[in-house]
Structures are given as C-alpha cells and as structure tokens.
Amino acid sequence: MINERGWDMESLIRLLLGVILCMCAAVLIHTVVVTPEMAQTSAGRFLGFVINTGCLHVGILFVVHRFLKQQSIGWSAGFGLNKNGWGRAIVRGMVIGLLIAPLVMALQAGCHWLFTQAEVKAPRQEVVTTLVQTVQWDQRIYFGFIAIVIAPVVEEIMFRGVMYPALKYRGYGAAAVWGSAIIFAMMHGNLLSLIPLTLLGLLLIALYEWSGNLLTPIFAHSTFNAVNFALITFGQQWLKEIPGAS
Structure with missing residues (x-):
C-alpha cells in the first residue's frame, strides 16, 4: 500500500499553477524560437x-x-522510495515492465486494426514521427535519455505520486x-494510443499500490519506454535487412 498522504490543498494548487506556468513557458519559447x-x-x-x-520536465521537477519543501517532506518520505528496499523495487519494476510491454503493444495493434477497418485516420504521435525521421545519433541519444530516464520519473511523480493519492484520500477513489490513468494517456496527444496508454496507467x-514505492512504477514505465524506443529506433532498420519486407 502507498503512504496515506492526501497532500495539502494549498500546496496542490500551487503545484498545479507551477505546472501550467511551465507549459506556458514551453509554448511561448517554442513559438518565438521555432518558426x-x-x-x-x-x-x-x-x-x-x-x-x-x-x-516541462526540468520545470516540473x-x-x-518546492511542493515537497513547502510540506517539509523529503522525496523518499513523499513517494516511499526506501520502502522494501530500492534495489528490489527497481528489479521488480524492470521485470514487470518487460511483461507489460507486449500486452500494451498487442492492444495498440488491435486499436490500429479497428481504426483501419473503420477508415479512421489516426496520425502518429508527433514525437514518434520526429524520432523516426532523426538520423543523427546524438539526437537519438537525447530522445532515448528523455524517453527512458526523464519522462518516466516526471510522469510517475505527477500522475501516480501526486494526482492519484490526492484524489484517493479525499474520497474520490474511482476518479x-x-x-x-485517462489524463496520463491523453497527455501523449494520440488518439490511437488512448486506450493502450490508459491500460498502462x-x-x-496497481504497481504503486502493490509495492508502496514509486520506484517500481517508474522503472516499469522506463522499461516499457525502452522497449518502444528500441523498436522505433532499430526496428525499421531490421525490416530493411529482411528480404521482401517494407
């Protein structure tokens, strides 16, 4: 079980405003710099x-x-990082991440088939398109670092570490x-991935509730992203080397 911490409402509001400010800064700088x-x-x-x-990521961290400091809580106490040993939490997360990946990918393939049958166009996620078109390895390494290291940490802190217990311990269990889970999926901005990523969420x-340590879902998420990153980065090259593949 996770720590029964509903988080202080005033601090939650400040956190939300801080996240919105980070998003606005990203949009503003992107608009000015990228023509x-x-x-x-x-x-x-x-x-x-x-x-x-x-x-977004650096700003949210x-x-x-600041959110934790306002409540005089450390990272370990706030997210149970020392519960049951960090080594065990990491290994469990990586193993379960490997088990989750085929399940979510199978659901993704099923959704793609349904969309195709219904003749519904679902554009590829923009970041995936950018990664596929990237040929420079320094850029690919940056993509990998964000996808495998930074994004899982930030997303698990926000969605499983803060949002989930904040709602749960105010009596809104279903919400x-x-x-x-749904907001986590919607944040990725891709209709085709909405159901698979909701399942992932x-x-x-469930992993966080079971382990009580946020490191477990962080490393499960990281492993899941690593599998996807490897398939996107190397999969197309493997297909090119297979006679008759396209």
Missing part, C-alpha cells in the same frame, strides 16, 4: 522537442521539489484511478 518554416524540418522539430522537454497505479 513555421523550421517546424517543417527534422532539425526544427528536434529543436522544438528540446525546448518542450527542457521547460523544480516545482515538485483517482480512472482520472489519473491503470497497471502502473
């Missing part, structure tokens, strides 16, 4: 990705640090589970 012409190029899209991740909530 419409640049946005049509792979280099421009990569620059936009750097701006967005820098403002700073806001969360805590479904709300945090639900599984990560």
Whole structure:
C-alpha cells in the first residue's frame, strides 16, 4: 500500500499553477524560437522537442521539489522510495515492465486494426514521427535519455505520486484511478494510443499500490519506454535487412 498522504490543498494548487506556468513557458519559447518554416524540418522539430522537454520536465521537477519543501517532506518520505528496499523495487519494476510491454503493444495493434477497418485516420504521435525521421545519433541519444530516464520519473511523480493519492484520500477513489490513468494517456496527444496508454496507467497505479514505492512504477514505465524506443529506433532498420519486407 502507498503512504496515506492526501497532500495539502494549498500546496496542490500551487503545484498545479507551477505546472501550467511551465507549459506556458514551453509554448511561448517554442513559438518565438521555432518558426513555421523550421517546424517543417527534422532539425526544427528536434529543436522544438528540446525546448518542450527542457521547460516541462526540468520545470516540473523544480516545482515538485518546492511542493515537497513547502510540506517539509523529503522525496523518499513523499513517494516511499526506501520502502522494501530500492534495489528490489527497481528489479521488480524492470521485470514487470518487460511483461507489460507486449500486452500494451498487442492492444495498440488491435486499436490500429479497428481504426483501419473503420477508415479512421489516426496520425502518429508527433514525437514518434520526429524520432523516426532523426538520423543523427546524438539526437537519438537525447530522445532515448528523455524517453527512458526523464519522462518516466516526471510522469510517475505527477500522475501516480501526486494526482492519484490526492484524489484517493479525499474520497474520490474511482476518479483517482480512472482520472489519473485517462489524463496520463491523453497527455501523449494520440488518439490511437488512448486506450493502450490508459491500460498502462491503470497497471502502473496497481504497481504503486502493490509495492508502496514509486520506484517500481517508474522503472516499469522506463522499461516499457525502452522497449518502444528500441523498436522505433532499430526496428525499421531490421525490416530493411529482411528480404521482401517494407
């Protein structure tokens, strides 16, 4: 079980305002720096990705640090990082992440088939398109670092570490589970991935409840992203090497 911490309402409001400020800063800087012409190029899209991740991820981590400090709580106490040993939490997360990946990917494939049958167009997630079109390895390494290291930490802190318990311990159990999972999926901005990522969000909530240590869903999420990153980065090259594949 996770720590029964509903978080102070005033601090939650400040946290939300801080996150909104980070989002506004990302949009403003992106608009000023990345011109419409640049946005049509792979280099421009990569620059936009750097701006967005820098403002959002770094900014949110700073806001969360302030959020915890206002309540005189450390990171370990706030998210149970020492519960049952961090080593065990990490290993469990990685193993379960490997088990989750095929399940979510199978659901993604099923959704793609349904969309195709219904003749519904679902554009690929913008960040995936940018990654596929990226050929420079320094840029791919940056993508991998964000996807595998930074994004899981930030997203698990916000959705499982803060939003979920904040709603749950105010008596909104269903909203805590479904709300945090659906908003997590919607944040990725891709209709095709909405159901698969909602399932992922639900599984990560279950992991947090089971382990009581946020490191477990963080490393499960990280492993899931690592599998996807490897398939996107190397999968197309493997297909090219298979005779008759396209």
